[in-house]
Amino acid sequence: MIEPLWEVFVRSRRGLSHTHVGSLHAPDATMALRNARDVYTRRQEGVSIWVVRASDITASSPDEKDEFFDPAGDKVYRHPTFYEVPEGVEHL
Amino acid sequence: MNDLLEYTLRLGDDALIAAQRTGEWIAAAPQLEEDVALGNIALDQLGQARSLLQYAGSLDGRTEDELAYFRDEREFLNLQLCELPNGDFAFAMARLLYFATYQHLLYDELRSGADETLAGVAGKAVKEVAYHVDHATQWVLRLGDGTEESHRRMQAALEALWPYTAEMFASDDLVRRLSVAVDPSTLQDEWTNRVLAVIDQSTCERPSSSYQHSGGRSGRHTEHMGFLLAELQHVARSHPGATW
Numbered sequence: 101m102i103e104p105l106w107e108v109f110v111r112s113r114r115g116l117s118h119t120h121v122g123s124l125h126a127p128d129a130t131m132a133l134r135n136a137r138d139v140y141t142r143r144q145e146g147v148s149i150w151v152v153r154a155s156d157i158t159a160s161s162p163d164e165k166d167e168f169f170d171p172a173g174d175k176v177y178r179h180p181t182f183y184e185v186p187e188g189v190e191h192l
Numbered sequence: 193m194n195d196l197l198e199y200t201l202r203l204g205d206d207a208l209i210a211a212q213r214t215g216e217w218i219a220a221a222p223q224l225e226e227d228v229a230l231g232n233i234a235l236d237q238l239g240q241a242r243s244l245l246q247y248a249g250s251l252d253g254r255t256e257d258e259l260a261y262f263r264d265e266r267e268f269l270n271l272q273l274c275e276l277p278n279g280d281f282a283f284a285m286a287r288l289l290y291f292a293t294y295q296h297l298l299y300d301e302l303r304s305g306a307d308e309t310l311a312g313v314a315g316k317a318v319k320e321v322a323y324h325v326d327h328a329t330q331w332v333l334r335l336g337d338g339t340e341e342s343h344r345r346m347q348a349a350l351e352a353l354w355p356y357t358a359e360m361f362a363s364d365d366l367v368r369r370l371s372v373a374v375d376p377s378t379l380q381d382e383w384t385n386r387v388l389a390v391i392d393q394s395t396c397e398r399p400s401s402s403y404q405h406s407g408g409r410s411g412r413h414t415e416h417m418g419f420l421l422a423e424l425q426h427v428a429r430s431h432p433g434a435t436w
Contacts, residue, residue: 103223124224124225125223125224125225126225127334128334130330131330131334134229134326134327134330135225135226135228135229138225138228138229138232139225139228142228142232
């Protein structure tokens, strides 16, 4: 029997966001969470796990790459690069 | 043999032999994810065994390796439940449910006990075995309440292992005499409540066998123990003192 595929997201520590780490097979959400714990956090990689059924993810298609992403390429004014940063400002 | 040594060997041998059987599942589980899960569980059990056998060895001047590899069958004090051959996956999960639930109750008591080393080992292990209980529970529920075949196999495994469960709770002079020991008979009611709750929810029938095996605590084992030890010990015995 082929079991559903699940995508796994792990938050490595408090304050950071969950990051996609990989996928796995499991019969249901409860087992997916446990499998994720065993496969992806056995070296203390995380403090929180999300699992999402892969079929529930709506993804952009590679065919739409041009219209989705290319128009942003020449709009440099969307980057905050035109501001002078005052001396002594940290963490920017 | 002094009481504390004998008691520690009982706990350590349970963990060591359970680790050996759980480890046999690696690369043989139904799915890759389960291989990793059972590998983690086997390593937890092996870690408990090492800590306990190191402590036992410190009481009479032997190393953990000497205790694991150079004792003969009659000197091992583990439960027969731990040494039975793996059977199918339902059997593995039934055994893990029975054994880890017992270990969880035992370690939970032991961690507030008077012996600092045993309390330390138990304090770390209690979280590990809580996860083992959870893992076994998830599978017993799914197999019991799954297909006709998985239900049949789960029921058969729960029945087949039931006659090996009373040995976990057998009280004897040693545990009554040794103040730092947990008398396992005090754990039986809670164990029964927890395990039967899982079995009921899994839609399996409660096992009905009343016959119960015993003997592991005094070194009397099933016919399978010798084969298990042969595999566990043969490299260490063929090349004594070898390192890598």
